[in-house]
Amino acid sequence: PQASGKPADYVYFDRTTSGFSEDAVQRAKGAQLKLEHYYKVAVEAAIERNTRRVELERKLAADAMMPDERKQRQLIQLGKKESTFLRLRRTRLGLDDFRTVKVIGKGAFGEVRLVQKTDTGKIYAMKTLKKEEMLKKDQLAHVRAERDVLAESNSPWVVQLYYSFQDPMYLYLIMEFLPGGDLMTMLIKYDTFSEDVTRFYIAECVLAIEAVHKLGFIHRDIKPDNILIDKDGHIKLSDFGLSTGFHKQHDSSYYQRLLDSATGVQSPTAAARNSVMVNAIHLTMTSKDQIATWKANRRKLAYSTVGTPDYIAPEIFRQQGYGNECDWWSLGAIMFECLVGYPPFCSESTHETYQKIMNWQYHLVFPDDVHLSRESEDLIRRLITSAERRLPVDQIKLHPFFFGVDWNTIRHIDAPFVPHLRSITDTSYFPTDELDQVPEEPAGADSTGSNKDLAFLGYTFKRFTLNSTAF
Amino acid sequence: TSPAPAINKPLYLCSPFVDAALVKGNFKTIVMLPKYVDVNEWVATNIFDFYQNINMFYGIITECCTQQSCPSMAASPSLNYTWINQDRKSVQLPAPTYIDYVMTWVQNLMDDETVFPTKAGRDFPPAFPSTIKHVYRQLLRVFAHIYHAHYPQILHLRSEPHFNSLFAHFLAFGREYELLDIKDVKGTANSPVGIGALWERWKENGILEG
Numbered sequence: 001p002q003a004s005g006k007p008a009d010y011v012y013f014d015r016t017t018s019g020f021s022e023d024a025v026q027r028a029k030g031a032q033l034k035l036e037h038y039y040k041v042a043v044e045a046a047i048e049r050n051t052r053r054v055e056l057e058r059k060l061a062a063d064a065m066m067p068d069e070r071k072q073r074q075l076i077q078l079g080k081k082e083s084t085f086l087r088l089r090r091t092r093l094g095l096d097d098f099r100t101v102k103v104i105g106k107g108a109f110g111e112v113r114l115v116q117k118t119d120t121g122k123i124y125a126m127k128t129l130k131k132e133e134m135l136k137k138d139q140l141a142h143v144r145a146e147r148d149v150l151a152e153s154n155s156p157w158v159v160q161l162y163y164s165f166q167d168p169m170y171l172y173l174i175m176e177f178l179p180g181g182d183l184m185t186m187l188i189k190y191d192t193f194s195e196d197v198t199r200f201y202i203a204e205c206v207l208a209i210e211a212v213h214k215l216g217f218i219h220r221d222i223k224p225d226n227i228l229i230d231k232d233g234h235i236k237l238s239d240f241g242l243s244t245g246f247h248k249q250h251d252s253s254y255y256q257r258l259l260d261s262a263t264g265v266q267s268p269t270a271a272a273r274n275s276v277m278v279n280a281i282h283l284t285m286t287s288k289d290q291i292a293t294w295k296a297n298r299r300k301l302a303y304s305t306v307g308t309p310d311y312i313a314p315e316i317f318r319q320q321g322y323g324n325e326c327d328w329w330s331l332g333a334i335m336f337e338c339l340v341g342y343p344p345f346c347s348e349s350t351h352e353t354y355q356k357i358m359n360w361q362y363h364l365v366f367p368d369d370v371h372l373s374r375e376s377e378d379l380i381r382r383l384i385t386s387a388e389r390r391l392p393v394d395q396i397k398l399h400p401f402f403f404g405v406d407w408n409t410i411r412h413i414d415a416p417f418v419p420h421l422r423s424i425t426d427t428s429y430f431p432t433d434e435l436d437q438v439p440e441e442p443a444g445a446d447s448t449g450s451n452k453d454l455a456f457l458g459y460t461f462k463r464f465t466l467n468s469t470a471f
Numbered sequence: 472t473s474p475a476p477a478i479n480k481p482l483y484l485c486s487p488f489v490d491a492a493l494v495k496g497n498f499k500t501i502v503m504l505p506k507y508v509d510v511n512e513w514v515a516t517n518i519f520d521f522y523q524n525i526n527m528f529y530g531i532i533t534e535c536c537t538q539q540s541c542p543s544m545a546a547s548p549s550l551n552y553t554w555i556n557q558d559r560k561s562v563q564l565p566a567p568t569y570i571d572y573v574m575t576w577v578q579n580l581m582d583d584e585t586v587f588p589t590k591a592g593r594d595f596p597p598a599f600p601s602t603i604k605h606v607y608r609q610l611l612r613v614f615a616h617i618y619h620a621h622y623p624q625i626l627h628l629r630s631e632p633h634f635n636s637l638f639a640h641f642l643a644f645g646r647e648y649e650l651l652d653i654k655d656v657k658g659t660a661n662s663p664v665g666i667g668a669l670w671e672r673w674k675e676n677g678i679l680e681g
């Protein structure tokens with residue numbers, strides 16, 4: 001049959017998948033998605049490679065002092081790095097390329113281990129995430145977001161991700177190891193900080209949060225457990241588990257659609273993720289007992305899937321949308337905790353904490369027995385306030401509390417606590433004795449996966465490092 | 472079995488399928504050797520990716536490529552590829568067996584640290600270019616068979632834009648690095664390769680460079 005306007009060789013073909021197994025249909029869909037991803041990445045990589053070369057060539061051309069021979073060597077050096085990076089793509093890293101030195105942390109979806117790459121001897125932190133758990137809890141988009149933030153940034157304020165891989169059961173993130181532990185552990189140890197020490201950490205957090213915002217992300221989950229300390233005592237942010245970027249892959253419903261289209265299910269409208277919290281208001285004040293309970297349970301809370309809501313801004317719990325101001329609220333709560341010893345809305349139950357956050361006007365109370373300077377109380381009140389009135393970053397930086405802070409050099413000055421490390425594998429800053437229920441070596445998987453792997457498409461990542469030779 | 476009389480040329484050469492493409496624009500962007508980069512490294516990485524991608528697409532039609540449906544490794548009505556066995560004799564094999572041999576052979580090469588080095592400081596062997604030409608020739612045959620024998624299935628599974636682009640990329644890459652002989656792509660006058668005409672057609676419509 002031939003219609004007018006069509007070429008002479010135009011053929012109508014009746015498509016049907018009736019002659020195929022369910023498996024073949026799914027595999028076809030998977031192959032299509034993977035190939036689309038492959039070409040997208042191939043083009044991006046070509047552009048990035050080109051940019052790196054052009055930038056170096058331009059830099060060298062502008063340098064009148066450097067001898068030509070040295071310029072030539074730098075270009076050859078770049079070519080070597082690019083070649084090594086290509087080689088890394090063919091190298092299949094897996095669990096057996098790493099040896100666990102020690103379990104150092106636990107999060108909602110898995111553990112963090114100090115590992116050593118067996119052939120190079122280099123040290124990394126390896127985060128294990130159980131796929132099944134994340135599918136159950138609708139955390140896929142979050143994982144992707146976490147990977148993207150970490151992967152895209154070269155920021156000194158964000159924990160570097162070098163490599164990621166997966167097996168049918170787990171995702172593995174290979175990150176730089178920060179030997180100083182986290183701010184939560186530090187707060188458990190010191191209880192409170194002086195105003196000077198607080199100024200240092202909060203100022204560094206301001207720059208780190210600003211860096212994340214500049215990358216186009218809202219962290220949404222800034223808390224002391226996610227503020228890590230490097231070997232010099234400076235901070236870096238980790239855990240973008242809850243951060244939402246602006247890529248479409250960060251939308252949870254995107255993953256559901258991906259899975260549905262693979263299984264032939266027509267997706268209904270995307271379900272909204274955030275539930276509304278409407279509950280009766282209890283006007284109980286924070287008592288000493290409550291604080292004690294809270295402190296005792298602090299680490300347990302960090303390990304639970306629910307997580308602690310202590311640092312989350314009220315607008316996140318409402319369904320009316322929010323912007324990156326929510327991260328400044330969290331910072332206010334952390335600052336309060338650094339100076340007072342517990343976060344402003346801590347309660348015996350997470351439920352009660354929600355209530356208090358929603359009615360922060362009544363519950364933001366500065367205790368009489370702790371002396372705070374006028375400046376610090378003022379800054380906290382300008383962060384823990386309604387989203388419209390919260391200070392924007394440039395005004396935060398100008399706040400009198402930060403008087404004397406040199407924002408350009410703070411990362412290079414001496415930190416108040418510099419970890420004393422006896423070796424590159426020193427884990428004395430981690431509560432490793434509290435983690436004995438975690439297996440020393442990750443289990444790994446031997447069975448082959450199902451279609452669920454589709455949702456983890458694009459997960460495998462290898463970092464191009466210009467200034468350090470990872471792996 | 473004889474082809475349906477109504478269709479005098481293979482489906483993959485007919486509109487609209489012949490023009491279906493996932494990747495639009497010039498393949499040069501992703502084919503060209505990046506400046507200062509080692510050519511062996513570049514070719515090795517691309518071979519690795521082609522292998523994975525072809526394997527993936529063959530994977531979706533394996534259930535249709537059986538000893539019964541494809542008793543020989545056919546690439547046109549008048550061309551069956553033969554496999555050189557251990558005794559250096561050329562033998563006819565059913566297509567699934569043939570393809571399995573090809574894929575296993577390539578996989579083993581890629582896992583062989585002396586052929587495809589992955590460890591730091593290891594170099595490619597001097598014979599690497601000629602090894603790659605062999606690999607390329609066999610992978611071309613896998614494409615040729617799928618186009619000849621399984622294109623309707625590719626259409627049923629709505630994968631023709633993807634498969635076409637993968638093959639066009641493969642041809643563009645092979646041409647750039649001289650990994651393909653014209654006679655392998657087109658065959659001989661007596662036994663042409665089916666996809667030879669596809670190559671010509673893509674050069675005409677600009678999917679590939681002339």
Ligand SMILES: Nc1ncnc2c1ncn2[C@@H]1O[C@H](COP(=O)(O)OP(=O)(O)OP(=O)(O)O)[C@@H](O)[C@H]1O
Pocket residue numbers: 104105106107108109110112125127159175176177178179181182225226228238239241302303304307
């Ligand atoms: N790169 C790293 N170097 C050193 N320690 C780390 C690193 N990443 C994480 N940790 C340690 O492991 C702990 C748990 O990590 P993380 O918070 O990323 O886990 P998680 O599963 O995302 O937890 P949650 O989502 O509940 O915050 C951290 O509090 C920290 O002590």
